[in-house]
Amino acid sequence: MSNLLELCGEEPEGFIKLDFSSDPDFVFENDNNFAARQLFDSDGNTVFVNSYIECEHYVSGGWGFTPIKNNEIQLQDNFTLLLLVLITLTLFAKTIFNYFRK
């Protein structure tokens, strides 16, 4: 399942993706048929979206995270650091051991 489908649900019939990048005053209109959703960015900031078009816009702009995903990414980063330490220890184990023996 794609991230967009997972977070924003099924695309409404006849949905046309609008380009409003040139309109700084654009305001998203609420869609009564769309249940409000909470989206997250990679830093854990949140935003509520009230229409599919708004949801799609935010997800495309990098708000496609969830707390669980953020937590997982954080854990993966920590794991990478741990591996780097272990690899350094493996590669220089003898040198480190000799240094402490002296």
Added chain:
Amino acid sequence: MIDKKIVLKILVIIFLILLPWFNGSNFTNENIPEIRQESNPFYEINPCKVSLFQYFSADIKSIYQDHYFFRPNNSSSISCFGKITGVAVQQKNLETNFIISIGTNSFINLFYQSSIWLLLLSFLKKNISDVSRNRKIRIVQNVSILLVTYLQTFSIYAEKRFYESSFFIFDFQDRNSYILVFLIFYLINKNLINIYLSRSDNLLNYIPFLFVISGIISGYNLIIFSSIFLYVGFNSIFFKQIPQIKYLYLYISLSIWWLFNSNGSFYFKPGKLRGFTNSVYEFNSNLFWIIFFGVLVVGLISELDKFKEKFELSTFSNNFSISAFIILLIGLVSSHFPALNFFSYYYLGLQRNVVEQLNPFAFDEFGVKVSWRGISPSSELIGEFFALCLLVSLFDIYKKNKIEIYNYIGVISAGLGLYFSDNRTSIYLTFIFICYYLYSKNSDIVNISKKRIFIFFLIILFIFYLFQIFLPDTFKFYGESILSKANNYQYDSIYSSFLSYLIESYEKKNFVFQIFSFFSIIGLFLNRSEMWGIFFSRYNPTFLELYFGSGPLTLGQLYGETYIVETDSLLLPHSSFLSYIVYFGLIPIVFLIYKYIKYLFSKSINYEFLILSIFMIVNIFKNDSLNYFSAFVLYFFLLYLSKKNKFSG
């Protein structure tokens, strides 16, 4: 006196084994309900909250009742590791089964399972002399480790269709995603090779243990122990220490054809072949498996070439016996305890869960013995292992002229295991070979008379001819058995190219069909008509594919290209001979058979080689053995060393 270092290692292993399964939240036993048949809202509301051991203490009967099934969920998050991620209730006739998913994240699996196996390997005896290595050798060794690591990381990209369901978060299009996998592989390979280099004199004596610890990482289509042979293979290529290099050039030439021919995309669910089969017939995946197989074989030959002088039959036979005993014990105990079944699967790195059949002596309603496979993916495979254990024990006893306690353990365990597995071909062959060995082992060298072999084949042909003349209807029925089964499975108007060719030959009654009739009769006696019939209804090679194959360990094209009538389950070809024709084509396989026959007529052949090679050939012909890494390595090992007279007295 017990070595402190060993005690410490054992404590570390026990600690490591227990640690992840206590990773729960602050629930008390009273808060955690037992699983019920109706609904389990607690586990729906609280996924990844209850650790496995918390669950065991709250629902103690799940440890031993046979309707509980613990299954790893490799696509769960890191924080879910060791916790209950979900519960499913399955109604099977009157029986209610509870399937309990345990979080086992694939990144952690790779690091954690490999670390435990590395610690176990470190128990092996170190080499007596530590060979000092100069700078150039060290550089080449490090490059080889990097290449193995790169190859393994590439396999994740190449087989992304398989790995899509293995990871919680992994962007296959983003190169940065592969950094974590690369680092884990590098750390594991670096330590594994260090352990191997300091224990290389002794390591291959422990080959039978590959049947106990398969070394397949949960969620991956890789076997961690293959890294050793890949490393040796790359090293040998760099140092140009490859025996019979002309075959490597031939393999490279064939590889170019296989890669050019990699059209289409056919997925093959590895199932019980996981770790030693290509999961998708595509260019990248084929490239990976071509390199993997080629380097693996080079590594195996080079390693055996170095190791042959250090081989000790008694140590090897003892290890075979201990392995047989452990396989039998774990298989019998784990089938009674669902919790142990899960731990065996996870810590031994198995392809499949341990068999859930409680009674290994069981017979079905027709009075046929139910085959038992224990911890092995297939009952035939484990039957072959037990049979080989008996044969190797026989050679060992004969060579040292006395029976030791390990031999008793081996003979009793392997005898029982062979009976449980109900591999009748192996049972008959073992019996015949033991009698033959004891009867004729007065001299070390067998002299195979060309004249006798020629007469033997003439007699067979004559019987075949008489059969055709005097029992034409029976002969027709037997000779067409595979073709009729293939026709049963052929769907609508879709015919595989090979089946079309067979039908054409049948209508013309030509020489090809005469040969195929002979093959059909053998198939019927080996109870393989249906399996081979299904194979031929699927087999759809082009002219060149028939002669040169589609690439090593690649079954995707066979299973995906031609639609046939649906079968109950994934049915493998039940013949390594047929599988390897799919991989390499007729010409290389016929060439290998020619080389073998030519060798049989040479003067230096010994009884052990003759017995082991015939045993293997019969099993290769009727089983999928060579599609399993453990059997592939063991067969290679036994053939190579028996050829070098290492099993003779």
